Each structure stands twice: as structure tokens, then as C-alpha cells.
Amino acid sequence: xxxxxxxxxACKKTFSKVLTLAEYEEGEVLCPHCGSDNVEQSWSAFYxxxxxxxx
Ligand SMILES: [Zn+2]
Numbered sequence: 001x002x003x004x005x006x007x008x009x010a011c012k013k014t015f016s017k018v019l020t021l022a023e024y025e026e027g028e029v030l031c032p033h034c035g036s037d038n039v040e041q042s043w044s045a046f047y048x049x050x051x052x053x054x055x
Contacts, residue, residue: 003017004017004029006040007039007040008031010038011034013034017029
């Protein structure tokens with residue numbers, strides 16, 4: 001399942017969601033913190049996580 005990172009402009013929090021392709025194309029992503037749809041897909045959060053692999 002694809003996993004997406006989002007940033008909410010309304011409450012300035014990031015969150016992640018697992019969406020099906022159909023859900024993703026619908027664009028119906030709501031912030032779980034405040035319920036706003038003023039969200040933006042965030043790739044920086046994804047890179048922050050993957051770059052922390054300091055083995
Ligand atoms: Zn929010």
C-alpha cells in the first residue's frame with residue numbers, strides 16, 4: 001500500500017496516510033488533527049525519515 005506524507009496548513013502539523021490509488025486520485029485527504037482539507041503532500045518528511053539510516 002502506498003504511504004503518503006502530508007502537511008496541514010490549518011494546524012501546521014504533518015501526518016501520514018495510507019491511501020489506495022483511487023483515494024489518492026480523489027484528492028479527498030483530510031487532516032486527522034483538525035479535519036481541514038487544506039493539506040499539501042509533503043516529501044520532505046519522507047526524506048527526513050529515510051535519511052536517518054545511520055547504521
Ligand atoms: Zn490540521
